[in-house]
Amino acid sequence: MTDGALLPGQPRGGRIDGPATDRAVCVLAPNPSPMTLDGTNTWILAEPDSDLAVVIDPGPLDEGHLARIVSTAERAGRRVGLTLLTHGHADHAAGAARFAELTRSPVRALDPAFRLGGEGLTAGDVITTGGLELRVVPTPGHTSDSLSFHLPADGAVLTGDTVLGRGTTMVAHPDGRLGEYLDSLRRLRSLTVDDGVDTVLPGHGPVLGDARGALEFYLAHRANRLAQVETAVEAGHRTAAEVVAHVYADVDRSLWPAAELSVRAQLEYLRGRGPA
Ligand SMILES: [Zn+2]
Numbered sequence: 622m623t624d625g626a627l628l629p630g631q632p633r634g635g636r637i638d639g640p641a642t643d644r645a646v647c648v649l650a651p652n653p654s655p656m657t658l659d660g661t662n663t664w665i666l667a668e669p670d671s672d673l674a675v676v677i678d679p680g681p682l683d684e685g686h687l688a689r690i691v692s693t694a695e696r697a698g699r700r701v702g703l704t705l706l707t708h709g710h711a712d713h714a715a716g717a718a719r720f721a722e723l724t725r726s727p728v729r730a731l732d733p734a735f736r737l738g739g740e741g742l743t744a745g746d747v748i749t750t751g752g753l754e755l756r757v758v759p760t761p762g763h764t765s766d767s768l769s770f771h772l773p774a775d776g777a778v779l780t781g782d783t784v785l786g787r788g789t790t791m792v793a794h795p796d797g798r799l800g801e802y803l804d805s806l807r808r809l810r811s812l813t814v815d816d817g818v819d820t821v822l823p824g825h826g827p828v829l830g831d832a833r834g835a836l837e838f839y840l841a842h843r844a845n846r847l848a849q850v851e852t853a854v855e856a857g858h859r860t861a862a863e864v865v866a867h868v869y870a871d872v873d874r875s876l877w878p879a880a881e882l883s884v885r886a887q888l889e890y891l892r893g894r895g896p897a
């Protein structure tokens with residue numbers, strides 16, 4: 622879910638549906654909206670010679686979309702051996718139980734409520750399926766159960782809603798927390814500095830080919846927004862709704878409810894930090 626800001630110079634187009642890296646193919650779900658951009662990106666990952674695939678975020682409960690994921694894998698000579706969730710929001714996870722039935726494969730997630738016949742996932746876990754290696758990177762903040770998956774062989778990281786292909790994400794207060802989100806962005810940035818990650822495969826919007834630039838922008842954007850919220854509070858805007866109307870005046874009103882959750886997260890963060 623986005624809160625409406627655009628990366629500098631970013632066009633509003635750029636939907637992706639098809640191969641993105643050597644090991645990653647996107648199947649775009651038919652659920653576009655102001656909150657989900659072009660729709661949810663479902664990712665099929667596999668080693669080039671493998672007959673086993675991993676699916677990340679089967680998306681909404683949409684029979685046509687779930688069937689298209691299976692047929693896309695089958696056309697490449699693969700069956701789905703494992704499904705992973707970046708987090709439990711319905712646009713990513715509502716189709717997971719039905720998808721597990723269709724593929725007879727387990728679902729792994731951080732939140733036990735979303736696991737099906739699979740183990741959990743914790744920080745630093747390394748998943749190997751059909752020779753494909755994925756490393757689990759905890760990235761709470763958008764939600765408390767948000768995970769990213771590092772795909773070292775392609776220099777890529779799958780970020781769910783933690784980093785989007787267009788615009789910036791919302792911090793879904795009260796479950797999502799700004800302090801955790803900033804730590805998660807720094808953790809992802811360190812993958813781009815120390816671990817050769819240059820590509821972001823996001824949960825919505827197009828692939829980002831400059832992962833480090835995108836993370837620098839996200840961190841700068843968060844700092845700017847926080848300063849704006851702080852100024853708005855000092856100017857006497859007290860409630861989250863008043864702060865939104867002031868700070869997000871240039872953002873489409875359909876995104877204000879999402880922005881209000883982000884503002885609540887920012888107000889909580891500022892209170893926790895105390896007076897400067
Ligand atoms: Zn989400």
